[in-house]
Amino acid sequence: MSIKKIPLLITLCLFATISRAQENSKKTPEFLQYTESTWVDSIMKSLTPQERIGQLIWVSAYSNRGPEHRADILKTIKDWNIGGLVFFQGDPVTQVKLMNEYQNASKVPLMGAIDAEWGLGMRLDSTISFPFQMALGAIQDDNLIYEMGKEMAHQIKRVGLHLNFAPVADVNNNPNNPVINYRSFGEDKYKVAEKSIAYMQGMQDGGLITTAKHFPGHGDTSTDSHFDLPQINHSRERLNDLELYPFKELINAGINGMMVAHLNIPALDPSGVPSTLSKAIINDLLQDQLGFEGLIVTDAMEMKGVTKGNLPGIVDKQAVLAGNDVLEIVQDVSKAITEIKKAVDKGIISQKTIDARVRKILAAKQWVNLNKYEPLPVSNLLLDINNPHALLLERKLTEASLTVLKNEADLLPLKHLDTLKIMSVSIGADKKTTFQKTLDLYTKVDHFTLPMEASQKEMEAIKKELPQYNLVIVGVHDDTPRPRNTIKFSESVQSFIQTLPFNNTVVAYFKNPYSIDKLNNLDNAKGLIVSYQDGESAQDLSAQLIFGGVGANGQLPVGIGKKFKAGDGLTIKGGIRFKYTLPEDAGMDSKTLYHGVDSLMNQAIDLNATPGGQLLVAKNGKVVLHKAYGLKKYNDTTKVSLEDIYDLASVTKISSALPAVMKLYDEGRFDLDKGIDDYLRYFKNSNKADANFREILAHQAGFNPYITYWKNTLRKNGSYKWSTIKKDSSARFPIKISSNMWLHRNYQKKIFKAIKKSALLEKREYKYSGLLFMLLPTMIEEITKEDFVNYVDQNFYNKLGAYTLTYNPDKKFNKNQIIPTEHDFMFRHLPVHGTVHDEGAAMMGGISANAGLFSNTNDLAKLMQMYLNMGTYGGEEYIKESTVKEFTKVQFPENNNHRGLGFDKPFLEYKGVNSNTAKDASSDSFGHTGFTGIMVWMDPKEELLYLFLSNRVLPTRENTTLYKLNTRTNIQQVLYDAIK
Known part of the structure; x- marks a missing residue:
């Protein structure tokens, strides 16, 4: 026997049995506690019978339609004492101003509603849209959906509203559904129920009235009820098992509202009337059999699914007779109230029934604190809505989907x-x-x-x-x-x-x-x-x-x-x-971080400490700030972009030869206790032969800081010596310094000779020196038998995906992408742009471990994060953890030397503004700075990475304002403040 042939009495008994079982676990909507409250009593006494009917009527409102629409709403409020407004398109500031005005004009506080299934962004500009429900249906952690509901409640209340027509509890089992589809949590009734409940509970715990929709289930339709009346021909047994399941679960969980759809469902009501007008569906099924006691709201009464064949006013009366508490967006308020009042006067519906529904509406208003209504401020409105928690939550939901x-x-x-x-x-x-x-x-x-x-x-x-x-x-x-x-x-x-x-x-x-x-x-x-x-x-x-x-x-x-x-x-x-995300995702405060960094960087730019710069901050492997500031050069309009590349100056030391040395150390091909002469025979019997690499890399070997190699190319009259530099390239002069400066092929030997013959300092104590780093590329080539640049490219940069981390960038990149440095009036006699700023590195053909590397923040950060990860990145080990720890620890603290091996470290004692790091940088931290205005720093204790790139040497190296302002370390301190 088919379900259609079961006598109605048996079917009703079946639903009654189900209803009794559900009753034991059903949670009553919280707002119903106020139906007999003092405030509700006082409002009821103040209302005429017609005004009470007006509370059942809610009309549409817009914040983008101008003064005529505003006047119409104010007149409707005054003339008919309507119960609520349903807001659609507009902007949040106008929305709040209008709602304040409408509330002030209303005898009874208005319930403000919105159809914001995926957030205010569904209706209001400049606000957040969370993922659609189909995407949320893919999420395995329903706590995120609960959190979304709670945040949505905050946002909706902040714009002066109190009710959200959500969640959509329809089971979308028809792929061709034109109206539900992506608005549904999916085709699994259990998951739809679970996620609908999580969403509902979040909103209700946030103090928002919710309405599940579209009862009794709009998922298996191929018609859009906005344009016609869909028909669902499933059996009552199937409807009870599938379509009704999420709604029953939501009722048991205590949802405080239910929206009824415009559907023709013969198994539930053979009369063919839309479900919104069906007493069998609303009164008998929803209220009596399923035991729902909360607000019952119609779908929009202007939709053709209900208006087709029904006259304005008459259709609204029928909706009230069917059992609806709220008529959403009626076509004609005057006719609706008139027809409902006639029905009351004729005894078709009792005043007692109307009053009970009005009390329910008023109770909901009290539950959302409209009994204590106060106008909402518009100050900080957009910041309150687009708050860091909400912005991060939107990304978390998207990621989880x-x-x-x-x-x-x-x-x-x-x-x-x-x-x-x-x-x-x-x-x-x-x-x-x-x-x-x-x-x-x-x-x-x-x-x-x-x-x-x-x-x-x-x-x-x-x-x-x-x-x-x-x-x-x-x-x-x-x-x-x-x-x-x-x-x-x-x-x-x-x-x-x-x-x-x-x-x-x-x-x-x-x-x-x-x-x-x-x-x-x-x-x-x-x-x-x-x-x-x-x-x-x-x-x-x-x-x-x-x-x-x-x-x-x-x-x-x-x-x-x-x-x-x-x-x-x-x-x-x-x-x-790297994960590119928001500060809160890494436990940092975005307001502290963004405001602090922006203000210090803008100060530096305003005071001409640097034309501009790039910054990157990562914590726990999460990039939380990646920003370009200012201009590429003064008196220009070209802004710095994140793709632009900077001269890294001395940061080259820890970014080129040092990772190669560490890798060779891992492989047993390099020994820290050996000296230069063990790897470069040229230095046998020199005054540097007995200095080991541990001392040299820690700047403890007594080497001089620097040799001005370029001065040896000049005669006393300032012209270049015949055997050094020519204006044009040739086989003898193949090394390009600039377009009209070509260095002799053997000049590198003179640089090595100058290093070899340079005097040592009287005492072996800490003194920063770049001399070794001029030699390291050649030493690495001797050990590996490979070209130095190819070696670091293949073993580090290419694997890291760091394709802007490079020497001689003018050979690979458009000059417009390379940030200019100094106007060199001493050696090259032209603006330096596209080639290395450091003269010594320039004379090495742009390839040195002392200077010469270029990069943007993002690519350099990959290498630095590898260090911070103790040698790994992208699922691959580049350097052993023990090696990274050895090279980044202080080597000679007994000599008051704070340096690691190649890496800089915080001073052994903090020296205030004269320190090389922020006050809160840990003793485990390490990094380096560069002459062109660069700073990179890593702190394993906080898993914090900081990169600061600038061209402070433009137009001259004499500009030391960046140092005087202490911009780099002041910004670094902001990072720690943001963590706190």
């Missing part, structure tokens, strides 16, 4: 970057995307874009490039703000996607996952990430996932045809490379 469906051969996260030649293609984009910009942070990637309606020529150009790369990263984008289940790409673009070389392709899908089923072969990609939507965070974090900045454990909330089933999702470990 990322779902990896394919990861063949453990491709993700990418490893061995030095073996990869990568191209990215953003499909559905006509300019470089956020996804591609974030990919750039990890390694060199060549980017291409393909618009939705791309020409055959554009596609052929990309196809021609594909064979040159061994890894293709594809972003499939969506040009709509909401991820609908559609494919808008032209047929030719779809064909292009389906013919990609999936054997070496990673796809990040920024669209509704259902639509994957409409693209053949996409499931054959070697790596497939579902990101659910095309927002900034989804793009950014998906790119980070590919390189291991973040991990993934999302699970697909819906099935995708026969390709993937609900619950699919692989776990990917993150944290092997």
Whole structure:
């Protein structure tokens, strides 16, 4: 026997049995405690019968429609004593001002409602949008969804509202659903219920009225009730088992509101009326059988799913007769109240029933403290809404939703970057995307874009490039703000996607996952990430996932045809490379950090200490500040960008030869207790032969600080000696210093000779010297039998993905990307731009361990983070932990020497403004500074990394304002203050 043939009495008994079982665990909505309160009693006594009906009516309001709309709302409030306003599009500041004005005009405080399923950003500009519910359905930690609900309550209340028409508790089991779809938590009724409850509890614990929707279940429809009345033809047994399940669980959990949908469900009401007008569905099923006692709200009474065939006023009366407490967005307030009042006067509905519903509404108003209403301030409104916790929470939710469906051969996260030649293609984009910009942070990637309606020529150009790369990263984008289940790409673009070389392709899908089923072969990609939507965070974090900045454990909330089933999702470990995030994610206060750093950096720029600079701060492997400041040079308008590269000066010491020396030390090919003459025979029998490398690297060997090698090229009259420098290159003069300065091929020997013959200091005590670092590249070549630059490139920079960390940048990069340094009037007699500032390094062909490296903050930070990680980065060990610890510890404290091996360390005793580090830098910390205005510092105790790049030597090295201001160490102290 089919369920349809079961007598109604038996069916009602079935529901009654279920209802009694649920009653034992059902939690009553909290606001109902106020239905008989003194305040509610006083309001009821002040209202006429017509004014009481007005409390059932809520109308739509906008904060972007101008004075005429405002006047209409004020008139409606005055004339009809309506119970609430449902706000739609606008901005938060105007929203608050209007709500204050409307409240002031109302006899009874107004309930302010909003349809903000994914946050205020659904309706108001300049506010946050959290991920859509389908993305949230992939999250395994429902605590995050609870936290979102609580934060949403804070934000909604901050703009003067009290009720959110959320959560959507529909089970979306129809992939073609045009109205629910991405708004649902998914197709699993248990997960939909669990996540709906978490969301609801967060909002209600935050003091917000919530309404589950769209009762009794809008998930399995192919019609949009905004435009027509959908029909659901399932049996009552199926509806009870599936569609109603989340709503029943929410009722048991104490949800305080329920929104009824406009649906035709013959199994629940054979009359064919919309569920919003159905006594059988609202009164008999929702209230009597399921025991719901909270607010019952209609879906918008202007939607065609209910207005079609029903007259204004009449339809609103029918909605009240069916059992609704609140009529949301009626077409005509006057007709609605008039028709309802007629029904009361005729005894069709009792005044007692109306009064009970009004008391319920008033009780909800008291629960949200409208009995103590005060106008809201607009000061700091945007900061209160876009607060650090909310911004981080949005990213946490997005990260937790990322779902990896394919990861063949453990491709993700990418490893061995030095073996990869990568191209990215953003499909559905006509300019470089956020996804591609974030990919750039990890390694060199060549980017291409393909618009939705791309020409055959554009596609052929990309196809021609594909064979040159061994890894293709594809972003499939969506040009709509909401991820609908559609494919808008032209047929030719779809064909292009389906013919990609999936054997070496990673796809990040920024669209509704259902639509994957409409693209053949996409499931054959070697790596497939579902990101659910095309927002900034989804793009950014998906790119980070590919390189291991973040991990993934999302699970697909819906099935995708026969390709993937609900619950699919692989776990990917993150944290092997930088995570780019917000300060709060690393336990730092963003206000302290941003304000402190910005003010000090702006002070330095305003006082001409430097034209501009780049800063990067990372804590716990998380980049929390990565910013460019100011201009590339004075009297210019070109701003510094994060891609620009700086002359690292003496930071080259710890960034080039030193990691090579440490690696050779690990391999037993270098001994700290041996001297220069053991590796460079030229120094046999010199006065430096008995100094070992431990002493030399700790600046304890008595070496002179520096030799001005360039002066030896000059005659007394200032011209260059014949055997040193020529204006043009030749076989004898192949070393380029500048475009019109070419150094003799043997001059390097003269530099070595000058070092060899240089006198030693009288005492072997701490004295900073760069002489050894002029020799180290040659020494490393002697040990390894490899070209020095190739050696550090292959063993460090290429593996790290640090492609801007380089010597002689003018050979690789456009000059516009290289920050200029000094106007050299002593040696080169021209502005130095694109080549090393240090004269000695310039005379070494730009390749020295004393100076010569260039980089942006991001790439240099990878090497420094490797040190901070005690030798590892990207899942690979570069240097043994014991070696890093040996080189970064103080070597000769008994001689009042604070240095490590190559690395600088904090002074043994803090010397206030004369110290080389911030007061709170730990004794374990280490780093280096550079003459051009550079500072890098690592603190293992706090897992803190700090990089400061500038060109303070422009236009002259005599500009020492940066030192006098103590900008670098003052900024460093801000970092510790932000941690506190």
